[in-house]
Amino acid sequence: MSKVLIVAEHLDGQLNASTAKCVAAAQALSPEAIDIAVLAADPAAAAEQAARIEGVTRVLTVANAANEHAIAQVLAPQVAKLAADYSHVFGPSTTFGKDLMPCIAALLGVAQVSDIMAVEGSHTFKRPIYAGNAIITVEAPADQPVIATVRTASWSEAAQGGDATIEAVTVEAELPGHTRYVGLAAGDSDRPDLQSAKRVVSGGRGVGSSENFKIIFDFADKIGAAVGASRAAVDAGYVPNEMQVGQTGKIIAPELYIAVGISGAIQHLTGIKDAGTIVAINKDADSAIFEIADIGLVGDLFKVLPELEQALG
Ligand code: FAD
Numbered sequence: 001m002s003k004v005l006i007v008a009e010h011l012d013g014q015l016n017a018s019t020a021k022c023v024a025a026a027q028a029l030s031p032e033a034i035d036i037a038v039l040a041a042d043p044a045a046a047a048e049q050a051a052r053i054e055g056v057t058r059v060l061t062v063a064n065a066a067n068e069h070a071i072a073q074v075l076a077p078q079v080a081k082l083a084a085d086y087s088h089v090f091g092p093s094t095t096f097g098k099d100l101m102p103c104i105a106a107l108l109g110v111a112q113v114s115d116i117m118a119v120e121g122s123h124t125f126k127r128p129i130y131a132g133n134a135i136i137t138v139e140a141p142a143d144q145p146v147i148a149t150v151r152t153a154s155w156s157e158a159a160q161g162g163d164a165t166i167e168a169v170t171v172e173a174e175l176p177g178h179t180r181y182v183g184l185a186a187g188d189s190d191r192p193d194l195q196s197a198k199r200v201v202s203g204g205r206g207v208g209s210s211e212n213f214k215i216i217f218d219f220a221d222k223i224g225a226a227v228g229a230s231r232a233a234v235d236a237g238y239v240p241n242e243m244q245v246g247q248t249g250k251i252i253a254p255e256l257y258i259a260v261g262i263s264g265a266i267q268h269l270t271g272i273k274d275a276g277t278i279v280a281i282n283k284d285a286d287s288a289i290f291e292i293a294d295i296g297l298v299g300d301l302f303k304v305l306p307e308l309e310q311a312l313g
Contacts, residue, residue, distance in 0.1 A: 002031035002122050005060075005086040007079055007104075008038045009070075009096045013045035017196045018092030018150075020053050020157035025150040026090055027158060028119035033057040036164075037082055039075050041068035047166050053157075056164040062171050069181040070096055076103035077173040083108060083145055087122070093149035093251075094195060105147040112147050113140050117154035127151070131247045132270040152195070153253035153274040187240060191217075194243065197226035200254040200275075202245055204268075205232035206261020206282065206301060213238050216260060219305050222312055228252070230262045246271035261301050264289030281305070 004026040009016040019036065026034045035058045036050040043061035050059045060082065066074050079100070083089045089104060091097035093115050105112040118126035123140045125148070140146045194200065201223070203216040213233075220227045228245040229238065245252060247267040253274035260281045262268060269292060272278065280293035283300050290296040297304055 004088040010046035015049040021155040023158035024155040039067040051164040054159040054162040072100040073179040080107040088146040115151040192226040194226040199225035202228035204230035204262030
């Protein structure tokens, strides 16, 4: 019978929604137990949120000043110690998890299973390959712990309403000093987080300039959406890299995705495969984006967006 440990992703005492998605993936294993590890300087707030996720058995808190910032090299030896009691250790396939989980796998001497999108058995999983154009079934060795990242776009958050016990644990692990926290450079924005937003408006090369992107930001604010961009828009310097959606950017699954002035290159579409309703605004009726859009508006974005905004009142 499986026992799953999930490494919680959190920042400033707020649990990231990706943790509840990992719980959903863990539930698909019908395991004996699902525990969540919260490693932090002060894990109390994130642990409380983790305990409320349905299906969670225990929340293990590892309070250590060294865990103030999520440094993979510092967290990994601690999680590797905790892993001894588990058949599976899951983390989200966000930047956090993609950084941390391979370190844990390396310390345990096993190969990581990446990007789980479906669970077929305790050691058999489906994951995307070739930028999401094919799905492969992979089998992990049954005699080793499974260290895996969970493709957040493929799983809904496990429900709220749980009441797991919270236990403080001490982990004896040698922490490396070669990787230090220097600083966090993050965009300052009140908008929803791109990776977990229910609505996203993205702009492409068609927007034309950094100044013109204001029209995208204004429309997104009107409908309470996060803002994304194509790689062409990022490469042209219209917006920062962290906003890129696609194969080499963020893989997202909002309920509503509005692509504005984006042609629909396969590498962009990879990032929105699991989106609910896709709306495309493009002046070229033959643009590839219309092949996958649920709703298409052929027109000049500088005319269509203000009209839409006005219609929304
Ligand atoms: P374009 O293809 O130039 O399209 C601009 C669109 O805007 C056109 O369809 C045009 O009709 C429309 N338009 C212009 N003016 C207006 C207007 N006034 N009103 C309405 N519509 C207008 N791309 C990504 O997005 N994300 C990735 O992660 C990514 N990873 C990649 C990885 C690799 C290895 C490679 C090779 C490429 C990758 N790309 C990625 C790049 C991708 O191939 C495309 O080049 C890119 O997505 C194109 O961006 P775009 O649609 O904004 O630009």
